[in-house]
Amino acid sequence: MSGGLLEHFSHIVAVLLMVAGLHVVMARGNLIKKLVGLSIFQTSVYLLYIAPGKLIGGTAPILAPEYALYSNPLPHVLILTAIVVGVATLALGLALAVRIREAYGTIEEDEITAADNAVQDAEGAKP
Amino acid sequence: MMALAVLVLVRTRNLFAVIVLSGIYSFLMATLLVALDAVDVAMTEAAVGAGVSTVLLLGALHLCKSEEAKPVHRPWLPLSLSLATAGLLIYGALGLPDFADPAAPIHRHVAPRYLQNEVDVPNVVTAVLASFRGYDTLGETTVVFTAGAGIIALLRRRRHPRNEDGDHGK
Numbered sequence: 001m002s003g004g005l006l007e008h009f010s011h012i013v014a015v016l017l018m019v020a021g022l023h024v025v026m027a028r029g030n031l032i033k034k035l036v037g038l039s040i041f042q043t044s045v046y047l048l049y050i051a052p053g054k055l056i057g058g059t060a061p062i063l064a065p066e067y068a069l070y071s072n073p074l075p076h077v078l079i080l081t082a083i084v085v086g087v088a089t090l091a092l093g094l095a096l097a098v099r100i101r102e103a104y105g106t107i108e109e110d111e112i113t114a115a116d117n118a119v120q121d122a123e124g125a126k127p
Numbered sequence: 128m129m130a131l132a133v134l135v136l137v138r139t140r141n142l143f144a145v146i147v148l149s150g151i152y153s154f155l156m157a158t159l160l161v162a163l164d165a166v167d168v169a170m171t172e173a174a175v176g177a178g179v180s181t182v183l184l185l186g187a188l189h190l191c192k193s194e195e196a197k198p199v200h201r202p203w204l205p206l207s208l209s210l211a212t213a214g215l216l217i218y219g220a221l222g223l224p225d226f227a228d229p230a231a232p233i234h235r236h237v238a239p240r241y242l243q244n245e246v247d248v249p250n251v252v253t254a255v256l257a258s259f260r261g262y263d264t265l266g267e268t269t270v271v272f273t274a275g276a277g278i279i280a281l282l283r284r285r286r287h288p289r290n291e292d293g294d295h296g297k
Binding site for chain 1: 145146149153156160163166168176180186190192195206209210217220221224227229231233234237238241242250251252255256260263267270275277282
């Protein structure tokens, strides 16, 4: 079961992409940048699902009499669903970002927090 | 090349460049998926990931500022957390079956039955999507519908105070 690093190259690439996306989401304050990081995280999951379905010498799972060995079609179906759902959630997140920009005038996380704190301080000082 | 695109993407602060790079990254990912025999997924990734997502991001960028502010925090905490996660995940991945191992459980379970052409459609991915796992597709449609309804609910209030000329958004 367990081989060297070369047998797990696809897993390692997927993990590195995933961590790059995670780092963007955690370290950057800009909401659009965060969403791009989230979509990188998502594509790493595509790779994680598709790579184990590949067979050396196999072809794409479209049946033809010339071929006998096909890659596993099930992860392809799951990831097709995931791509479409991913773009729907991305659109929803961008709509939220646009609304936040209208309400606060910025899409930087720090400035939004600062604006919220200023409002709270003003309300606390009033009564 | 993909690693390069991602590295530049993490470092760049001009959001327009970030969006163009994420489109390039999606095309590279689609190429990789073709190499892994997932042609349907590659087509969807090129159309949806590189096409629709880029258009949506550019539309949102049009409504927001295109320059990211300089980060005020030191990035060490997120960086160390990410690296620790990477270490743990790679350690876990070493226990998974090898790449392209025909004896792996994924090739033993339902896949052989899917490949027997029971529904008489030569493209197995289509057969599984529409027939064997049709309820998944129904659920996907529900999610897309909910997301569309949410976007309309979020962006509609904005149009009433102003006059109804520029309809950006979706």
